[in-house]
Amino acid sequence: MRISFKWLQQYVELNASIEDVAATLTRLGLEVESIELQGKGLEGFRVAEVLEVKKHPNADRLKVCSVLPAAGQEPLQIVCGAPNVAAGQKVILGVAGTTVPHNQHDPEGKPFVLNNATIRGVESKGMLCSGKELGISDDGSGIMVLDPSAVPGTLLTQHLGLDDCSLEIGITPNRPDCLSHIGIARDLAAAYGVALKMPNGTLNEDATRPVTAVTSVEVLNAADCPRYTARVITNVTVKESPEWMKQALTAAGLRPINNVVDVTNYVMLEYGQPLHAFDMDRLEGKRIVVRSAAAGEVFETLDGKKHTLSGTELMICDAARAVAIGGVMGGANSEISPSTTNVLLESAYFLPTSVRKTAKRLGISTDASYRFERGIDPNMTQHASDRAAQLLAELTGGTVAAGIIDVYPSPIQPRTLTVRVNRVNAMLGTELSADVVRRLLTSIGIAIKEEATSGTFTCSIPTFRPDIEQEIDLIEEVARLHGYDNIENKSSGEVVFTAPDLREQRVTELRRWLESNGVSEIITNSLIDRNSAALFSRDLVSVRNPLSAELEVLRPSMLATMLQTVAHNFNHSAERVHLYEIGTVFAAAGGTGFQHYVPGVGERSVLGICLSGDAHSLTWHEKQRKVDIFDIKGLVTSLLTGIGLDNSNLIYYNAPSSLTEMTIGIEINGSYVGFIGRCRPDILKRYKIDQDVFYAELDMNSVISEGRNKRYREYSRFPKVVRDVAFIVNSGVSVASIEQQIRTSGAPAVTSVTLFDVFEGKSVGEGKKSIAFSLTLNATEKTLTDAEIDAVLSSVITSVTDTFGATLRSL
């Protein structure tokens, strides 16, 4: 809401600076977002008179002018290029040192400072300005010529009446009363402890012509139109409004149109009551019928747009057809034109939800609908109509027919609420007395009707405050008017113990582990396009009203958005892309791990890890290489043990999954928690990634909720013996199976088995590989003898050679 500071002061006497008023408004909850001084940047410019214009001796397009800066002063010589400059004009003069707000010759229009200059050999002591240069009009074709009555030497701002300032105030949806100057003045009057002054004009009516004789109003849908009033003003002359009206509207952010429309806008900004003026002669039967639209009815609003109506809209009609969408916008068929002579003035109260539904459905938002849907005062209807009629008579020379037609079958009464002073203090943590509470509430027009028991007030809530619905709303009014700053900042004395959140700690542990191991966290968007989403799943959740087709579907997999980041980084020459993200993935049906908080949508929190590009940064001590499956496998398996989950089990799949090849499933305590693999090339191609991307995904809920009670296991206090063994086996035999065989056959003496070499080559034979393990042997109760060690080793070797057809390779 844009407020004129000058206009505001018609209703409240403020002996305070604009800054103080702005701070007060903000403290009242009417946040001042900006203060705009009119004429800002025009301070140095004055009215001047052109005395004489001569040709420039050295340039055809330039003129040399003699300009009078002020009566009694020496004329100045000024070189001017404007085609329209002529002797006798009153013009705008800027002299050396003044900043011109807009440079017409600069592509960006940057401001510049005037200097005395010599232009083509002729001295120039200033500049005559165009409206565009000063930012007061769009016309840059020539200098701005002022009214002949302008007095040379006068400040331009003073001449133009630019001595007002505008306040931009953020009005929250609960305060429709403050969408007007009077509404804001009311709160200010309360805050400054001064009286609110309502406008006082005298409305002269033509007693010989009662309004009922010239028109009638019939309301067929009283539910959506609880009150409708009409007045008639005849013999109006449509023309430009006077300066004061134009300045007031401009300062409040509205463009003046003509005196009739301006009056309706002025009264709307004054009282908050939207009004509509019809050209009465264009109303069939010169009467009004308020009804619901017919389904399929087409209506053209005054902005020239045609709307097909659904049947629920409230229409203002004449005897034959619709002439306005109630509370939203008037029709082209009845709008005020320069030739209008008779006006029917509507002032009504429309049901907020009805106006809102209509405005939403038709996609129209006007100053009127904005106010109606928030709820105007149903009992202000006639005051606003009277005020507008009075101004119309004054500004248009028209005659006001006597009386008003007021269809208001069920008057809306002020709400009655009870407020308990002890409740006020209990909610706010204050110790306000009953007198203070009473004073604060009455200061904004709330009538306190009785005080049945001490400390309990019965309040009559004026109908301009539809937001005050219950006791708590009155408590808020007390808090607001008392001042939030005057309420203590209480630091709770009591100690509240909250047990540490183990799940939260585990997430932190996991993040730290990944970051310490060179993996960086990313945060990606959760909406993607449908085609990309289809690569990952058919079980999708999509948004009905997306911003764009690129952001239509909720990600079914973390990989879907992580790959966007991988691609971005490779496109920007990254070499090592090691990333993780913890976030939500979505599915309509959703399998294991998905939680259905609402029907039809499953959500799951997952950890995604992508490793791609170089395994490590370039160093002098390690050979450069690309990441491979063992990087991600090693990362994930050591991550799991690193955060205390040492009971994971890996499952090796032969076939590719929908996302990855070389897929390894991960189980913890027998339940599936995630997988590791290399992204499928068809998916990578879609993201235009031409490097391998290794991906792991873990279900966060499983990872952080699995128990990990640490228990001590006895370790041997006797010397350990380390022995290396190597086998030659067929290439198809897996290392994991041999390792498992060694563990089983060597138990319990073999306490650890570590693969340390794998070798394929001619020396071991075609289709064969050599696999070398380092075995640690010891016992908890004694030192193993050489004979015992040899016995264990020989049983391990026999077991492996028998099971896998392996041969022992001498080391």
Added chain:
Amino acid sequence: MLDHSITELRDAIGRDLPSIASPDDLERFRITYLSRSGRIAALYDTLKSVPKEEKPRYGQLINALKQETEQRFEERKQEIESRATAARDAVDITMPGRMRDKGTRHPITRTMDEMKSIFTSMGFGIVYGPEVEDDYHNFEALNFAPHHPARDMQDTFFVKDDLVLRTHTTPVQVRVMKDRPLPLRVIMPGRVYRNEAVSARSNYFFHQVDGLYVDKHVTFADLKGTLVTFAKNFYGSSIQYRFRPSYFPFTEPSLEMDITCFLCAGKGCRICKHSGWLEVLGAGMVHPNVLRNCGHDPESVSGYAFGMGVDRISLLRYGVDDIRIFFENDIRFLNQF
């Protein structure tokens, strides 16, 4: 005769010692002269054959030679060892260490972590809720009437007629108030969505931390105290702040908290729209309608709630000038944290 032998041995030792260059030479020298079967030991043997009265003199001479040799051997040995150490240390220690690649935490998570740690130390637990919500939890239970303009405050993405991408983390308040016993003191972090065009200063999703305290006798003064404690810990104890009355359907009375713009110290700049203030959070007393919707009697319990955006605060804290940079996740950006 013996005099001659002693002199000869001293000369031999004098010649051999300087030529010792390695641990092997040292050992050879020790065996030759100082071992039990060495040449000095052999001199002691010849002592047997000298006349009795001359024995003390020769004994002293041999002892002196032995002591002198041992001392010179020890000195030489140390010299050789220190030379070996020097040789071993002859590397260029200005070469870089074997560095580990570092991973970083996203700045938004960093901000969120700080908020969490302040609130948990103030006794708040942490709860999460779904990102796809029904109209009931996102709006209706929070006192947003159907067809009320307050709904315009939050442009909404719809999944179905009554399913939305949550526009705030506040619906989690409804879930915890229904599910958990009082007193309730929790924060609710998470991702939220608004159907707004993407620009340098706003995105269609962002992150919030909501807070809730419901108990007997919770007051507006308690709320203000909690917020001031948070702000002083999070933004620094020297900040100035102000509370403004505001409006949220789910709280009454409602407030917004501003702090002095820390970029211009309150003088006014582009970031604070020349007001000198930055809006950092919204809060209020839980509306009686909301308490009732969640099964609590507003006459016997009261509560406060607050909510703050994480992304915009991160933007200001880290001096990032375009919110989209956060979600581009360029490694050159990530590596700075």
